[in-house]
Amino acid sequence: MVTKTEETQLNRLESQVDNGGGGAWEYLCMVRKLKVRRSVKVLKHGLLILNDSKKRSSLGPEEWTLYEQVAVAAMDCQSLEVAKDCANALQKKFPESKRVGRLEAMLLEAKGSWGEAEKAYSSLLEDNPFDQVVHKRRVALAKAQGNLTGAIDLLNKYLETFMADHDAWRELAEIYISLQMYKQAAFCYEELILSQPTVPLYHLAYADVLYTLGGIENLLTAKKYYSSTIDLTGGKNTRALFGICLCTSAIAQLSKGRNKEDKDSPDLQSLATAALEREYKQRASDKLSVFTSGFKSLKVSS
Amino acid sequence: MGGGGGELRYEISQNAYIKLVLHSLKHKTSAVNGVFVGSSCDDVVQIIDSVPLFHNHLGLLPPLEISLIMIEEYYSARGLGIVGYFHANERSDDVELGSVAKNIGDHIYRYFPQAAILLLDNKKLEALPKGKDRLPVLQLYTRDASKNWKLAGSDGGCQLTTKEPAANAVLLDYISSKKWEDVVDFDDHLDDITKDWLNPGLFE
Numbered sequence: 271m272v273t274k275t276e277e278t279q280l281n282r283l284e285s286q287v288d289n290g291g292g293g294a295w296e297y298l299c300m301v302r303k304l305k306v307r308r309s310v311k312v313l314k315h316g317l318l319i320l321n322d323s324k325k326r327s328s329l330g331p332e333e334w335t336l337y338e339q340v341a342v343a344a345m346d347c348q349s350l351e352v353a354k355d356c357a358n359a360l361q362k363k364f365p366e367s368k369r370v371g372r373l374e375a376m377l378l379e380a381k382g383s384w385g386e387a388e389k390a391y392s393s394l395l396e397d398n399p400f401d402q403v404v405h406k407r408r409v410a411l412a413k414a415q416g417n418l419t420g421a422i423d424l425l426n427k428y429l430e431t432f433m434a435d436h437d438a439w440r441e442l443a444e445i446y447i448s449l450q451m452y453k454q455a456a457f458c459y460e461e462l463i464l465s466q467p468t469v470p471l472y473h474l475a476y477a478d479v480l481y482t483l484g485g486i487e488n489l490l491t492a493k494k495y496y497s498s499t500i501d502l503t504g505g506k507n508t509r510a511l512f513g514i515c516l517c518t519s520a521i522a523q524l525s526k527g528r529n530k531e532d533k534d535s536p537d538l539q540s541l542a543t544a545a546l547e548r549e550y551k552q553r554a555s556d557k558l559s560v561f562t563s564g565f566k567s568l569k570v571s572s
Numbered sequence: 573m574g575g576g577g578g579e580l581r582y583e584i585s586q587n588a589y590i591k592l593v594l595h596s597l598k599h600k601t602s603a604v605n606g607v608f609v610g611s612s613c614d615d616v617v618q619i620i621d622s623v624p625l626f627h628n629h630l631g632l633l634p635p636l637e638i639s640l641i642m643i644e645e646y647y648s649a650r651g652l653g654i655v656g657y658f659h660a661n662e663r664s665d666d667v668e669l670g671s672v673a674k675n676i677g678d679h680i681y682r683y684f685p686q687a688a689i690l691l692l693d694n695k696k697l698e699a700l701p702k703g704k705d706r707l708p709v710l711q712l713y714t715r716d717a718s719k720n721w722k723l724a725g726s727d728g729g730c731q732l733t734t735k736e737p738a739a740n741a742v743l744l745d746y747i748s749s750k751k752w753e754d755v756v757d758f759d760d761h762l763d764d765i766t767k768d769w770l771n772p773g774l775f776e
Contacts, residue, residue, distance in 0.1 A: 307601075416666060447631040448603070448662075450671055475629075482633040509762050512638045554765045557642070564645040 271471075272304050280304060287315055294319060295329070302339060309346035316340035317352065334360060341373055345380035353377055368394065372404060379407065384415055402432060409441070418445055436462060443475065452483045470502040474510055481517060486524050493517040497538070505545060514542035519568040579731060581616045582656070582688055582712065584608070586736040587775055588622035589708055590743045594752040595624035596660035596692050602627050605676070606757070607640070608656035608690070609647050617655050617686050618735075621647070623769055624757035631672045639758040639769075646770075655684055658710075660692035667693070669713055674721050681715055689713040689721055690732070700740055708734050 272280075283297045294315040301308050316336055319325045326333055341356035357377055360370045375390035388411060394404045405428045412420035425442045432438065443458035459476035466472065477495035480488040496517060499510035518539040543565060550558040592606045604627045610619040623643050626635060640654070647653060657680050659673040669691055677689040689712075696709035712724040712732040724731050736742075746752070754774055760767040 414663065416663060444629065447629055448670075448672065450631050450675075452631075478629070478632045478634050482631070508765055509635065512762070513634050516634055516637055549765055554768070557765070557768075560642050560645045564641040568641075 271469075272306060276304055280306065284308070284311060287311075298336065298339060302335075307346070309343040312339060312343035313347050313349060313352065316343065320356075334363060338369075338373065342376070345376060348380070350377070350380060353380065368397065368401075372401070372407075375404075376407060379411055379414070384411060387411060400431075402428075402435070405432075406438070413445075418449060421445055434465065436466065443479075447479070452479050455479050456483065468502060470499045470507060470510075473499040473502060474507065474513070477510070477513055481513065481520070484520075486521065489517050489521050489524070493521070493538075500542075508546070508549065511542045511546050511549075514538055515546075515565055515568055518542075579615065580686055580714065581730075582619060582732045583616055583735050584619040584708060584732065585621070586734060586739040586742060588619050589710075589734055589739055590746060591755065591771060591774065592622050592624060592658045593692065593697070593709065593743060594746060595627075595755045595757055597747065597752040598755050599627035601662070603630050603662040604660045604757070605630055605673070606658040607643060607654050607680070608658060608688075609643070609652050610655045611652055612655065612684075612686055617688070619655060620652060622658065624755055624771070626759045627757060628759055635758065635762060636676065638762070643769075653684060654680055655686070656680070656688040656690060658690050658692070660694075664694040667691075667695075667711075669711075669721055669723075677713070677715075677721060687715070688732075700744055706734070706737055706740060708732060708739065 280297075280300055283293055283300060286292070287294050287297045288311070298312060298316055298319075301312055317340060319329070320336060320340060326336075329336060337356045337360050341353045341360070344350070344353035344356065354377060357370065357373050360367070360373065364370050371390070371394060375387055375394060378387035378390055388408070391404050391408050391411070394401060395408075398404075405424070409421050409424045409428070412418075412424060422442065422445055425438055425445070429435065429438055429442070439458050439462050443455045443462075446452070446455035446458065456476060456479045459472055459479060462469070462472040463476060473495045477492040477499065480492035480495070493514060496510045496513035499507050500514070503510070505511075546565070547558070547562060550561050588608060588610075592608075595606060596604045598604075604624070606622055606624045608619045609621045609623065610617060612618070623639070625639055629635070644654065657673065657677045659669070659676075661668070661670065669689065673689060673691070677687065681687045690708075690710040691713065693709050693711050696705065699705070700709060710732065713721045714724060716722045734740075751774070754771075756767045756769055756771055758769050761769045
């Protein structure tokens with residue numbers, strides 16, 4: 271995951287490069303390190319270096335890393351000719367390489383030759399069943415064809431081997447959410463919370479899924495996870511504060527008359543509302559009245 | 573809505589239309605959604621404005637509820653309400669109206685029975701620079717008597733029109749000047765409440 275500081279740094283560097291201030295190579299390295307998707311910029315600035323033989327050779331062996339990076343970015347931008355040129359350069363330099371083989375398979379995928387790409391990935395996996403990138407490409411291939419159940423099957427199989435891959439769990443959760451399979455999505459977030467208990471994002475996503483599922487039990491649990499999100503972020507998470515308001519109001523509606531389990535609600539509710547009110551007053555005062563009038567009606571009378 | 577014979581028409585303002593198409597262009601690789609705001613009079617639903625909603629986890633309820641509460645609150649004070657739902661699929665070749673979109677449409681329908689779902693038509697959007705199509709690059713879905721969302725027929729084009737006839741030309745202009753970079757949605761707002769989902773100044 272990319273932190274806020276890293277993102278600011280990256281954006282600053284990006285605008286510097288965009289405005290001709292230099293630092294293109296540093297920028298490209300940072301994009302690789304953070305694994306962010308800035309294909310248009312990578313293609314533009316990477317190609318400028320590759321087309322300048324002096325700049326290119328000054329990179330030393332890193333030159334080949336750049337060829338690979340630009341190839342992938344070019345595929346993402348549908349600049350297939352550029353991608354092909356890069357892949358050919360790499361192929362010439364490393365004729366036996368599996369990594370270049372992977373790139374060529376991706377090129378088939380970018381062209382939309384699904385069948386051929388699938389074949390190429392399968393044969394790469396026969397040689398090396400533990401190539402995580404290829405496994406993930408196959409998931410992407412299924413997704414690109416709109417075959418979401420296929421993508422789910424592949425991801426589940428992948429996760430049997432690579433259980434600690436958080437990104438894969440997240441991807442699986444997101445596909446489940448898009449198919450409205452909320453119970454399965456909740457399971458993914460439980461896995462993520464178990465393996466990384468201090469990441470607020472997972473607590474928040476879990477709470478959101480439980481709230482969507484509905485029912486008194488899920489709402490009570492959702493509220494706990496909104497609370498832990500607030501705890502883990504030092505009270506700074508707007509979504510979780512709103513989540514508390516929604517939960518409390520939904521719980522109150524569902525348990526009218528037999529409101530025993532949820533005694534702390536009024537307090538928590540007014541704390542969350544007050545925190546949001548303060549935030550809006552200080553940082554977005556033009557939305558304060560919309561917020562207060564909208565969420566006043568949600569308030570539960572204690 | 574007692575019969576009346578005449579078919580419902582939807583007239584969308586240029587800004588409401590362009591704002592949401594730009595929103596989908598800002599997040600090309602994910603599904604995005606939004607709502608249309610307006611009012612109805614006789615057999616015409618007038619779409620005056622729009623609010624871009626989300627580009628992540630469209631299927632989750634809490635962010636949606638938060639946004640609808642605040643949007644309702646803001647526009648009802650101005651005599652307007654939510655009259656439609658906008659959706660753009662994740663894959664550009666996906667022309668189906670998915671279940672998440674239908675469910676959100678159902679929700680809006682409960683409060684506004686003439687509600688429409690407008691699905692972005694990527695094929696038409698891509699063809700815009702080549703043609704002189706004046707119709708919005710959106711597919712119109714309305715709810716039929718059996719409560720299913722149905723694509724308006726081949727003549728459906730006339731059921732949905734833009735208020736300003738040159739809206740597509742303006743849209744192309746904004747696309748070429750990368751106007752989409754400036755669109756703020758409710759996801760952005762919830763991550764940083766100083767980001768304004770009303771997008772003031774976007775068209776100035």
